[in-house]
Structures are given as structure tokens and as C-alpha cells.
Amino acid sequence: MVRKKALILVFLMTVNIFMASGCSSSVQAEEQTVWRLAHEEVAGGIQDLYCYEFKRLVEEKTNGEITVEIFRDGEIGSVNDYFEFVQGGLLNFAILNPGTTSTTIPENNIFYNHFLLPEDEDDIKELLRTSEAIKKLNKINEEHELLVLDWFFEGHNTWTANKAIRSPEDFKGVSIRTMGSPLIVASYQAYNANPTPMPYMEVYSGLQLNQIDAQVNPVFAIQEMAFYEVQDYLILGKQDGFYASFVANPDFFNELDNATQEMIKEITLELNDYIFEVQSELNVERLEMIKEASDIEVIELTAEEREVFRESTGKARNLFLRSVGEEGKEIFKLMEEESLNIMEGKNE
Numbered sequence: 069m070v071r072k073k074a075l076i077l078v079f080l081m082t083v084n085i086f087m088a089s090g091c092s093s094s095v096q097a098e099e100q101t102v103w104r105l106a107h108e109e110v111a112g113g114i115q116d117l118y119c120y121e122f123k124r125l126v127e128e129k130t131n132g133e134i135t136v137e138i139f140r141d142g143e144i145g146s147v148n149d150y151f152e153f154v155q156g157g158l159l160n161f162a163i164l165n166p167g168t169t170s171t172t173i174p175e176n177n178i179f180y181n182h183f184l185l186p187e188d189e190d191d192i193k194e195l196l197r198t199s200e201a202i203k204k205l206n207k208i209n210e211e212h213e214l215l216v217l218d219w220f221f222e223g224h225n226t227w228t229a230n231k232a233i234r235s236p237e238d239f240k241g242v243s244i245r246t247m248g249s250p251l252i253v254a255s256y257q258a259y260n261a262n263p264t265p266m267p268y269m270e271v272y273s274g275l276q277l278n279q280i281d282a283q284v285n286p287v288f289a290i291q292e293m294a295f296y297e298v299q300d301y302l303i304l305g306k307q308d309g310f311y312a313s314f315v316a317n318p319d320f321f322n323e324l325d326n327a328t329q330e331m332i333k334e335i336t337l338e339l340n341d342y343i344f345e346v347q348s349e350l351n352v353e354r355l356e357m358i359k360e361a362s363d364i365e366v367i368e369l370t371a372e373e374r375e376v377f378r379e380s381t382g383k384a385r386n387l388f389l390r391s392v393g394e395e396g397k398e399i400f401k402l403m404e405e406e407s408l409n410i411m412e413g414k415n416e
């Protein structure tokens with residue numbers, strides 16, 4: 069199936085190059101180049117906003133000599149296809165979260181260790197900007213044909229459920245939809261829940277038909293996917309965050325001239341500030357939209373309630389450490405130290 073989709077993509081690309089550059093696929097100064105970028109969300113989502121800002125900046129800085137074609141989740145394949153397409157060079161860029169990449173690159177699960185990374189947004193920004201652990205992680209990604217240009221934060225992962233969840237006890241027997249990452253699954257098994265991976269686009273109907281009882285996503289996604297319509301409770305636990313990687317195919321990127329590579333790096337830095345602001349505003353705005361549009365009960369876990377969840381993370385952390393090699397263990401230790409230093413303000 070992936071092969072069929074890849075062939076469709078190659079056909080689309082060929083037709084476009086043929087049409088856009090007068091039968092020549094080689095890139096001449098006066099001809100247009102088309103970069104292809106895919107992401108995992110729907111129109112108006114954080115990844116979509118990121119991609120359209122990337123497109124705007126690239127087309128502005130190259131006076132339209134380079135244009136960016138954007139594909140959303142499901143348009144030319146699934147998120148797992150996009151992972152393979154960018155590794156294979158059929159896509160030039162993609163936005164992929166560890167829930168997608170960690171089945172192949174288990175070290176990327178580092179971001180989904182509950183209560184490991186900082187919760188405060190300024191601290192998260194500091195960690196993403198300065199972490200040596202992330203630099204090591206990016207080297208592992210490059211071994212899997214993913215050149216990580218940046219990691220960005222899309223908001224705290226938030227539960228919705230058809231019952232109130234205030235402790236791991238409350239999760240007992242709850243079928244919660246998660247992404248396919250083994251660590252995410254283990255994290256919810258540690259809470260006595262029944263994690264049920266399924267494609268993002270099937271979650272609404274799964275909740276509506278009571279195939280699942282709950283799901284976990286940032287608030288902006290709960291709103292735009294309308295999960296709140298078919299759930300009774302929204303629980304803010306700040307147990308972990310939703311992180312995404314902006315990646316390029318390494319061969320494609322390394323073949324670009326230095327000026328173009330520098331342009332992409334500058335744009336990516338600009339986008340990190342931009343998307344931090346966007347997610348901060350969007351997650352607040354959309355929580356208000358959810359409250360106005362429904363009678364879902366919003367629960368904010370107390371410090372004591374969060375502590376009980378934190379104490380239940382041991383099994384999942386051990387699974388993470390068993391699933392990665394020595395390098396992954398080193399990355400975990402470093403990320404833990406860096407996070408603690410930042411949270412304690414030691415990072416002068």
C-alpha cells in the first residue's frame with residue numbers, strides 16, 4: 069500500500085515539476101523549485117500553522133523561486149507513510165512526532181516519559197534550545213535518515229474521558245486511545261488503564277461509538293477534532309507534553325547550497341519562537357471555546373493528585389530504559405539532569 073502511495077507521490081511530483089519548470093526537473097535560477105512538506109494534523113492545527121509559516125518565509129526569501137507544497141494527514145498517505153516518504157526522499161520535509169517515529173527510533177520516546185521534562189513553558193523552551201541530550205538524540209535520528217531541524221512543543225497532553233480521572237485508580241479498565249508508541253502504551257498500563265492505539269482520524273468515531281472511553285492529546289487538538297463533543301470530562305494533568313520534530317531528508321538538505329541551508333536554519337529558528345507563541349495562545353483560546361461550546365467538566369489535577377501519578381511512572385520509565393541502548397540511557401540521564409537544572413534555575 070505504501071508502495072502505491074509512494075508511486076502516486078512520485079507521479080504528482082513529476083507532473084508538477086514538468087508543469088512548473090517547463091519540462092525540466094533540473095533547478096535553474098529562473099525556474100521554480102517545489103519543496104514538498106507533509107504533517108500529521110488537519111487544517112488550522114499547530115503543525116499546519118507551522119508549515120504555512122515555513123512556506124510563507126521560504127517563498128518570501130526566495131522571491132517565489134522556491135515554493136512549498138504542503139500535505140496534511142491523510143492527503144497522500146498516513147503519518148507512517150510520511151515517515152517513510154521523508155526517509156526515502158519522496159518528501160523533502162515533514163513534521164513527525166515521537167508517537168509516529170518511536171516505533172522505529174525508540175530513543176524518541178524520551179519526550180513521552182511522564183513527569184520527566186519541565187512543565188513551565190519558558191523552561192521547556194530553554195530545554196529545547198540548550199539540551200545536549202537532544203543533540204545526541206538528533207544524531208540517532210540522522211542514522212534513520214531523518215535530519216532533525218528542530219523540536220517544538222505543541223502543548224501539554226490532556227485527557228478526555230467519559231468519567232472523572234483524578235488518580236491511577238480511576239483509570240482502572242478505562243480504554244484510552246493513545247498513539248502507537250510502546251512507551252505511551254506502557255505509561256497508561258502503569259496507570260491500570262487499557263491503552264488502545266488507533267489512527268488519529270478514527271478517534272472521534274471510536275469515542276462516539278464507545279469503542280474507547282478516553283483519549284490523550286493537547287487541548288488545541290481536542291477542540292479541532294471535536295473530541296470534547298463526545299466526552300464528559302477534560303482533565304489537565306500536565307503529565308507530559310506533545311513534542312514534534314521538523315525534519316528534512318538528509319541527502320536533499322546536504323545537496324542544497326550553503327546559502328539555502330542557512331536560510332532554512334534561520335527560518336527554523338524564527339519558527340520556534342513563532343510556534344511557541346501560537347501554541348500558548350491556541351491552547352488557552354481553544355479551552356475557552358470548549359467550555360463555551362459544551363458542558364464538559366474541566367478538572368485540573370491538584371499537586372497531590374499529580375504526585376500520585378508521578379509515583380506510578382516507574383514501570384514505564386524502566387520500559388523506556390530497556391527499549392533503548394547505552395546511548396538512549398545516557399540521553400535519558402542527561403535529559404533528566406538538564407530538566408532538573410532548568411527547573412531549579414541552576415542554568416545560569
Ligand code: 6CS
Nearest residue numbers: 108109247268285286289
Ligand atoms: O494523537 C495523534 O495521533 C495526533 N495528535 C496530534 C496533536 N498531532 C498529530 C498526532 O498524530
